[in-house]
Amino acid sequence: MQRQMTPIVVLGIFLLILASALYITAEDSVYKLKTEKLPTDLNFMPILGNGHLGYTVFGDAIYMNGIYNGEAGNSRRARIPNWLNLSVSRLQYEEWELNIIPDTYELNLKDGYFRWLFAYEANGLHVQLEQRTYPHRYYNRALIYELFVHYTGAFDPLLIHLSRKPGSKSDAFDFSPLGTNSSTFGTKMLRGVTRQLEHPDFQSELRTIFVAFSDDWENELSRTFELPAGQEDFYYRYVMTADGNEKVARKEMEDVMTLTIENLLKKHTNEWHNFWLNFNIQIDGSIELSQTINAGIFYLANSLPSLHTKQPNDAYFGLSPTGLGRGQLDTDYEGHSFWDTEIWMLPTVTQLNTDWADQLFEYRFDHMSGARYNANKTGYRGARFPWESAYTGTDVTNPCCPEISTQEIHISPDIIFALQQHYAVTHSTEWLCRVAWPMGKEVADFLVSRVYDDGQKYHIKDVMGPDEDHANVTDNVYTNVVTKKALEFTSFVRPLCTENFDPPANWLDIAQRLHILYDESLDFHPQHFGYERGEIIKQADVILLGYPLQYQMDNSTRLNDLNIYEPVTRASGPAMSWSMFAINFLDVGEIEKANKYFQRGYKDYVRPEFKVWSENRMGFVGSANFLTGIGGFLQAIINGYGGIRFHLHDAGHSVMEVRKAHLIADYGFIINGIKFANSTFALKIHKNGTTLCCLKKGSLDIEFLVNAEVYKINDNFTINIVDNAAFIRTI
Incomplete structure (x- = not known):
């Protein structure tokens, strides 16, 4: 039996909405991903x-x-059924019935929404149908589905059959109905309570959420709307809001439902447009590469908090390898936070917006108690950040892999290295002393208790480096170098943030005497004690010493490291390894090899329809929406081909180095929105060199150094750089 439902709004503005690529121009085709067919694997x-x-x-x-939801290693993102998953299944006109197969699917990166389009024309009957879905960027408790139908040439009603596919009942929540409230349009609400605590010592109560719906579908999986003959336009809006606070969920629904069609979308697109104005990369001459870059930036950014919202944001709980839109499956790493955040994603996130980087560090800072617990539980002092963390900050590493939990200790100094890089970018002493110093000193205490002294050198035993194919090793060179850097940075910070001007003697002693494996005869770094040349490794490990760690070594050593580990890195390894090979080969002047690995680092991993990344190459099992790979890829552009690096000088300066830049496969490009010391820059790489412009001068005084010349920087500062490295530093 067919039901006749009243749509929320019927307005004669469909053609305006159908042309709803607001603010999109012909040059913005690089922000639109269109396809006639969906991926064969809908994970992508x-x-x-x-x-x-x-x-x-x-x-x-x-x-x-x-x-x-879930205890310890079984903790994972709690799945809410996708009640927003609506789609028109068929149209019916008299005896004529048509199953809907959209003509076009489109992801609009600039405006931040997905839509699918269908058009039919026969015997004078014209039907145009658009469906659109997006999480609202300003009203960020709200998820939106919209349906537009334009209908002409008809003598009888058009029946629109709308289906809903939320999936199975959640095994993470117990949902119960709440009463309606007339002030929120009779909104139906559910109260959901998770079923398990992550760690009873750090979580006293189960998590509760409140979900509101603009229309009460109850348990229905389909609805039929009737569009009378003569009524040309039809619009239906379905909204879900969700929050841990019932009042917030209700208020967000009330605010969204009072908006006109135009204002609902405009409030959303304004936020995305402001984001793209703040940071973008423009490639000259390659739509495919431009779309891949823009999609990568989009997928990374849309897992991060809206910076301008109607309701204040809650605390942010970390950027997991596959983002906020995934997280229940093991292949999604259950939505946990890893070293991926600090080493692979944060360098790019900081350039997108330094406030986002601040929030990621706040997540670590707010969960120091879990890191202290983890160190103490395993017999050490200070704070040891777990390999995987979620809600409580305690160790939630998957039970499959206990050796990873106990041996990948490099995540703690990784976090301190990331703090160092963030300070080099922002030069915020207030942040340094409020966030970086408390974290650094406790991680330093852990590292001091973790090393052992043989009388000549310090060593770190029983560890696993980034290469997870080799467990239980001694003196993994990556782990030791990043530990050295963490202790040096914490020693640097102490006199800036305390009255104790001399760091504990053992911090610098350990940093200086920590054994960094080096084979003098072959001029390379063995990955760990006992490593034999030719042994296969999972992913980039030793080569990370050059970049991102920027460990000082001879150019010949760095090239040898690359040539030795290049052929033994697993072909099935994750995408970001090849991006690191690209950056490091650029640094040693091997441009052809760099280009090869840059291409390999994304072309084998990006699915063509919507430029969604896979953790592993096509044909190998791996995660979808792999933000870690995106982070490495974007670093290859910004820090590799763009030549941008950040340092701390011994004298206390923050320094942005602009190295010799390189075209990407003969394409020139522009990076707009490089952040340094409260200022924003544009870097244009062209065949005759590099042009650096100061787009916006911040509150910190900075100066430019090149060829022994020093220039004061202001908003109008522009300079051409040909071959030499140039430096911007704080004064």
Whole structure:
């Protein structure tokens, strides 16, 4: 039996909405991903999010920031059924019935929404149909589905059959109905309570969420709307809001439902447009590469919190390898935070917006108690950040892999190295003393208790480096170098943030005497004690000493490291390894090899329809929406081909180095929005050299140094750089 439903709004503005690529111009085709066919694996549909809520288009799950279910290693993002997963299944006119197969699927990166389009024309009858879905970027507790139908040439009503596919019942929540409230349009609400605590000593109560719906579908999986003959336009809006606070969920629904069609979208697109104005990369002459870059930036950004919202944001609970729109599956790493955040994603995130980087560090800072617990539980002092963390900050590493939990201790100095790099970019002493110093000193205490002294050198035993094919090793060179850097940075910070001007003697002693393996005869770094040349490794490990760690060594040593580990790195390894080979080969002047690995680092990993990344090459099992790979890829552009590096000088300066830049496969490019010392720069790489412009001068005084010349920087500063490295430093 067919039901006649009243749409929320019927307005004669469909053609305006159908042309709703607001602000999109012909030059913006690099921001539109269109296809006539969906990926064969729907895991590679676009992932949409706003830092509070996220989902995969046409998927069966919605996830909320900070909401996990399960104890210890079984903790994972708590799945909310995807009640927003609506789609028109068929149209009916008299005896004529048509199953809907959209003509076009489109992800609009600039405006931040996904839509699917269908058009039919026969015997004078014209039907145009658009469906659109997005997590609202300003009203960020809200998820939106919209349906537009334009209908002409008809003598009888058109029946629109709308289906909903939320997936199975959640095994993470117990949901119960709440009463309606007339002030929120009779909104139906559910109260959801998770079923398990992550760690009873750090989580006293189960997590509770409140979900509101603009229309009460109850348990219905389909609806029929009737569009009378003569009524040309039809619009239906379905909204979900969700929050840990019932009043916030209700208020967000009320605010969204009072908006006109135009204002609802405009409030959302304004936020995305402001984001793209703040940072973008323009490639000259390659739409395919431009789209891949823009999609990567989009997927990374839409898992991060909206920076301008109607309701204040809750605390952010970390950037996991596959983002906020995924997280229940083991292949999604259960939505946990790893070293991926600090080493692979943060360098790019900082350039997108330094406030986002601050929030990621706040997540670590707010969970220091879990890191202290983890160190103490394993017999050490200070703070030891767990390999995987979620809600409580305690160790939630998957039970499959206990050796990873106990041996990949490099995550703690990784975090301190990331703090160092962030300070080099922002030069914020207030942040340094409030966040970096408390974290650094406790990690230093852990590292001091973790090393052992043989009388000549310090060593670190029983560890696993980034190469997870080799467990239980001694003196993994990556682990030791990043430990050395963490102790040196913490020693540097102490006199800036305390009255104790001399660091504990053992911090610098350990940093100076820590054994960094080096084979003098072959002029290379063995990966760990006992490593034999030719042994296969999972991913980039030793080569990370050059970049990102920027460990000082002869150019010949760095080249030998690359040539030795290049042929033994697993072909099935993760995408970011090849991006690191690209950056490091650029640094040693091997441009052809760099280009080879840059191409390999994305072309084998990006699915063509919506430029969604896989953790592993096509044909190998791996995660979808692999933000870690995106982070490495974007570093290859910004820090590799763009030549941008950040340092701390012994005299206390923060320094942005602009090395010799390189064209990407003969393409020139522009990076707009490089952040340094409160200022923003544009870097244009062209065949005759590099042009650096100061787009916006910040509050810190900075100066430019090149060829022994020093220039004061202001808003109008522009300089051409040909071959020599140039430096911008704080005064």
